[in-house]
Amino acid sequence: MTSTHPTDSVKPGERPGAPPLLARDWIAGLERGVALLEAFDEAHQRMTASEVGKRIGLTRTAARRYLLTWQHLGFVAGDGKLFWLTPRVLRLGQAYLESARLPRLVQPYLQRVTNGTAETAYLSVLDGDEIVFIARNGPNRNMNTGYVLGARAPAQLTAAGMLLLAQRPDAELRRWLDTHPPTIFTPHTIASLERLWLELVRFRAQDWALSEQQLDLNSRGIAVPLRDRHGAVAGALSITMPIGREKSEDAVARTLPVLRETAQVMRDLI
Structure with missing residues (x-):
């Protein structure tokens, strides 16, 4: 986010129909954390931190920190080199269906x-x-x-x-x-x-x-x-x-x- 003025609006993800959001209310880390989970798909089931970083525009070090945090929370698993999603991710979608x-x-x-x-x-x-x-x-x-x-x-x-x-x-x-x-x-x-x-x-x-x-x-x-x-x-x-x-x-x-x-x-x- 390049703008620092508290009244500037931002366009996270350029999602169509998204309500305007002030820069002061924007949490960039949350966007990156969600983007990391969404980086995994059928063609990218298991990835290294470098591969994840390339897909979402992060350095290997930053991507690894996000991955390790998600791993600590149980949403991601890893073997020291590769990372993959766990069934716990399904809780996010289930929460919507239930609420x-x-x-x-x-x-x-x-x-x-x-x-x-x-x-x-x-x-x-x-x-x-x-x-x-x-x-x-x-x-x-x-x-x-x-x-x-x-x-x-x-x-x-x-x-x-x-x-x-x-x-x-x-x-x-x-x-x-x-x-x-x-x-x-x-x-x-x-x-x-x-x-x-x-x-x-x-x-x-x-x-x-x-x-x-x-x-x-x-x-x-x-x-x-x-x-x-x-x-x-x-x-x-x-x-x-x-x-x-x-x-x-x-x-x-x-x-x-x-x-x-x-x-x-x-x-x-x-």
């Missing part, structure tokens, strides 16, 4: 969707560029085409994510597309920014979204917006299903009315 009102509130309604469609139902929200599934109900038989609780996926590759992206104003949505070139996961993944733009505009106009074979060749998702009593979008109500059982139009005709009706019933409760 947030929305995931607990929607469970009976997700069950209603499951009963009405025989598919796995989800509540999801946007977190940066990713969709996060914060509540789930349904049979485990579709887990190969579904998401576990707390799972994340690139927003533009899921019905729920595309629907929530589509709620953004045109100018903001254009800026987002300009800075997020598509990542191809299947032969059906939308690779053209202009086509993705047209799809998002269409989803916004019809107020529901259909996504097929974007992230997984055997997966179809259908989503509707979940709005609060003031009309603001609080998340997406969606289902996933294997793609081979029925045609797209038949799947939509069978499940969309249930999703819409459930979302409408929930509107006055949020």
Whole structure:
């Protein structure tokens, strides 16, 4: 942080929608500590202090101090050279699921969707560029085409994510597309920014979204917006299903009315 004036605002992480923060209220060490935990992923499961430092912009010495602190607290383990996350990190996400009102509130309604469609139902929200599934109900038989609780996926590759992206104003949505070139996961993944733009505009106009074979060749998702009593979008109500059982139009005709009706019933409760 280069500014020292107490009334200067800072932009930690440049997170979209983050409220302004005064420099005097900013704790840089907390940001770095969280960034260190987020540096670990599928491609970086075990790292040295130097590798962690490179990923988050710290020297080896500074990164090692953060790692040793997290290790002392039980969130990181190490063998003297390599470091890795421990299951204790899951406490952070579990604390949200247990304390947030929305995931607990929607469970009976997700069950209603499951009963009405025989598919796995989800509540999801946007977190940066990713969709996060914060509540789930349904049979485990579709887990190969579904998401576990707390799972994340690139927003533009899921019905729920595309629907929530589509709620953004045109100018903001254009800026987002300009800075997020598509990542191809299947032969059906939308690779053209202009086509993705047209799809998002269409989803916004019809107020529901259909996504097929974007992230997984055997997966179809259908989503509707979940709005609060003031009309603001609080998340997406969606289902996933294997793609081979029925045609797209038949799947939509069978499940969309249930999703819409459930979302409408929930509107006055949020």
